[in-house]
Amino acid sequence: MTDDALNVALIETLCMCMVITSVSAVETRRLRLATVAYVVQALLLVGLLLTFATVNPALYGWAVVALLTKAVLTPYFLLRAIGRADVREQQPLIGFAPSVLVAALLMTGFYRLTHVHVELLAPGAMAQQEVFRTNLAVASTVFALGLFCVLTRRDAVKTVIGLCLLENGVHLSLVSLAPELPETALFGVATEVVVTVYLLLYVIGGVREQFGTTDTFSLKELQG
Amino acid sequence: MNDEVLTVSSLAPALAFLVPVVAGVLVLLLRRGPARAWPVVAGVGAAAVLLAGVRMVTATIGGAVLVTWGGELRVDALSALLVALIGGIGVLALLYAVRSMTGGSGGHEGRERRLCLFYALLSWFLATMAWGCVTNNIIMLYVAVEATTLTSGLLVAFYWDRRGLEAGYKYLMLLTIGITFALFGCVLIYAMAAATGELAGGDALLISEVRGVAHLFPAGTALVTVAFLVVGFGTKAGIAPFHPWLPDAHAEAPPPVSVLLSGVMIKMAAYALARTVTIFYPGWPTLTVFAVALGSFTMLLGIVAAMGQDDLKRLLAYSSVSQIGYVVVGLGLGTYLGCYGGLFHLVNHAVVKALLFMCAGAVVYATGARRISELGGLGRRMPVTAFCFVLGALTIAGFPPLSGFASKLTIYLALARSGMWWAAALAVAASILTMVVLVRAATAVFWGSPRGAAEGAAVREVPGLMWAPMAVLAAACVLLGVWPQAIYPLLDGAARVLATVGR
16 A cells, blocks of 8 residues: 555644644643534544545544544533533643643654654554654654643543543554454444543542542542 | 464353353343342353353363354463453352442442442453453453453442542543553554564454564564553553552452452453563563563562551552562563462462452441451451451461462572572562561451450351352462462463463
């Protein structure tokens, strides 16, 4: 398979937009807006899958599953959990300016690192073509931003959004690393994320009932 | 490696997880029916796991490998060992649950209504664990391990109080993040196997096939993969420094769930880790030193943290961290003797930690207290529990002639034989600390005259349905100690699967 058949310019644009939506989802303090940023990212991911599907038809199925789980179900659960309660997230661990700075550093750092040392992540010859390199570089950047979000955010709902970004990063990498993954495996991987999000938000609902907040710093019953 | 194994097509691997899945669905369908039916149906599911496990054990001891669905499921002696263990501990935990979840001094009102969900989730929890041990598909291995987190997440938070919810949130969040790393690792293994060009399409997904082409993997990618797998499955297994979820979850879950978490779930994660990482051992033997160092660190950190605990269940949970360190040291060594010792200790720890968590649950059931400082002199009121706990404490500390002694000694010998004297010394030190911590806890809770929460007139021995499983496990601790060759054929077969380096 060569990348001649692929619309490289479109793929690169979609990839860049994915990074931008990741940063928006991490940095937006309003939970509803952050969810919207996540939905946009999910749609971009579906768009990317469809673009790659022109050379690998197996990805059409993956795109449909991603659309349903990432762009419909996950945001629905998120918005339901956010509800009419506090729409602004709890103050994160680090302030806005340093957070943006770290995000920018992660973005350039991880993108460069993966793009230059792609052979570490991509054993196949195909995955080392330019367009797949970009794909992997973006996947690892989205993964890193998700991890950053999970580690520095105090709001439980926001950490779930971070977790979704993390998963999007891994799933995006499947396009280059495991293009021939059978449907059963893809289905298992995709459903699991939705169930995780549902269960986490269900437990967070219980936390809000019992603790009166979704601030993870108030979870201090178990120490030592 | 074992190129001339006898491959037998069998349904047992599929039944091992399909029956408990169906049992869980049936429990939910019976939610308006009699509450007595729920544990019975769930018990049938657990018994199916055990029976399938026994069937697999008898077949694999004879040198056969069971396959289902064209190699999608594949059971060798190692998988058989784990499935039998999951089934056995599962049946006992369910027996124990019947009374421990409906009565006692736990002080958790309103849980009766949700018991139906409890038994359904417990069945699925067993099913997902069994599935993880029989699957031969590298991506499905990840899916199964993550599925065990999902099925047990609500079980950890079952009491739905502040402590339970905190533990449940941390459990789901930390394990999901951790396991995402494992997905990356599994995908990379598949990608590397596919890129070698030696395997046809779907075969690159099969762990048994991947092992044969591992020497063709590029070194850099292989090491990145191992790092991802260690973080991913290591988090699930409770290996330090990825263990912080473990004491919270194991302590706050209802007793039968703690039994399964500490008894078999972390073992199943250790199995997943060993299954995947040992693929790389022949090509990169230095990984063994790293694995032994990681295991030793876990072993020491766990027991040092346990020393400061006043909460009986948290103390046991930290001790589980320490003991999984022994398993990692043994399996990580990669030699036949190391794998034998590691697997033997895996079995022994599953039995003894299930026993100790049942005892702790019995103490809470009888007194409503969990803090060691609030308990004392329970031995006279609860002789069976006291006997079982002391026996368990001595077993886990490696006191001869109990089972823990035999497996720990094997690990020491394996370490010495590989020239890793430093690790052997650390393991002995951790064992002495375990003795101090566990025996001190046992004396504080059971010795002397009743005091604290044990003074109440109503404090008495738990019902027979709770202590009977404890007695079975205690008997197993003694039996495996005085007659360790009883499971030699099975451990031998399983260790041969994993042993990849050296003598």
